[in-house]
Amino acid sequence: MQHDPRATATATVATYGQPQVVGDLSMEARSTFMVRVFTHLLGALLAFTMIEVGIFYLGWHVTITNYVMEQSWLIFLGAFMVAGWIAGRAAHTAKSRLAQYAALVGYVLAEALLFVPLLTMADRQAGGQMIASAAYVSLAGFAGLAAIAIFSRKDFSFLGAALKWGGFCALGLIIGSSIIGGFELGMMFNVGMVALAGGAILFDTQRIFREYPEDRYVGASLQLFASIALLFWYVLRIFMSRD
Numbered sequence: 001m002q003h004d005p006r007a008t009a010t011a012t013v014a015t016y017g018q019p020q021v022v023g024d025l026s027m028e029a030r031s032t033f034m035v036r037v038f039t040h041l042l043g044a045l046l047a048f049t050m051i052e053v054g055i056f057y058l059g060w061h062v063t064i065t066n067y068v069m070e071q072s073w074l075i076f077l078g079a080f081m082v083a084g085w086i087a088g089r090a091a092h093t094a095k096s097r098l099a100q101y102a103a104l105v106g107y108v109l110a111e112a113l114l115f116v117p118l119l120t121m122a123d124r125q126a127g128g129q130m131i132a133s134a135a136y137v138s139l140a141g142f143a144g145l146a147a148i149a150i151f152s153r154k155d156f157s158f159l160g161a162a163l164k165w166g167g168f169c170a171l172g173l174i175i176g177s178s179i180i181g182g183f184e185l186g187m188m189f190n191v192g193m194v195a196l197a198g199g200a201i202l203f204d205t206q207r208i209f210r211e212y213p214e215d216r217y218v219g220a221s222l223q224l225f226a227s228i229a230l231l232f233w234y235v236l237r238i239f240m241s242r243d
Helices: 005-016 027-058 061-068 073-093 099-126 128-151 157-181 187-211 219-241
Strands: none
Touching: 005 073, 027 099, 027 187, 027 219, 061 099, 073 099, 099 128, 099 157, 099 219, 128 187, 128 219, 187 219
8 A cells, every 4th residue: 555645744744733834725625724814914004093083083093193203203104113023023923822823913003093093194185085095006906916916926035034124114114214314215115125025025925825733823814914004104205295
């Protein structure tokens, strides 16, 4: 009788209770995993939107924005990037379901607060239409890039090192511009960050599909939410620069 290595692997997993990597699962199991990921991602996006609507409805956005404007806006940009890195780390390392949900909820709340000043300025500049247009562009861009990452046979793992270096360079520019007076981060920086966010979507989507354990779908949705937030932030800044 022939030895079936997949059967042995399955038996080992069942024996020790260790979840399999999604890329090693059957097509049906992989599809189930991705449905769970995108369902949680949709929930996170809806929660983010509802929080923002609540903050604006209660008038808290004025207080939050005035406070931020009294501080260094560039430091605020740095905090936004650092929050994204922390979210990515939490998504990749949190093992228990409770820890994954706690990380997702905490990050959605943090991003909702961090976005308030930017959304307030965009609303004052051109109303809600600009925000809606930037959101549509960001979601369409994410959908297209995620589809490429999932269905393309191309390996995007090479983007990992480039994304790390790009992130460090961007943070360095933010810190440098906050120290050197008169040095502003303009349109080219925003375009570069949109490109960085697009690379992150390709890399993160393919990574969770190939490397994440089957029980890490909440953490995977957190990773994708962080990439969408980065894309939306700089798409909106480009819209604001053009107006």
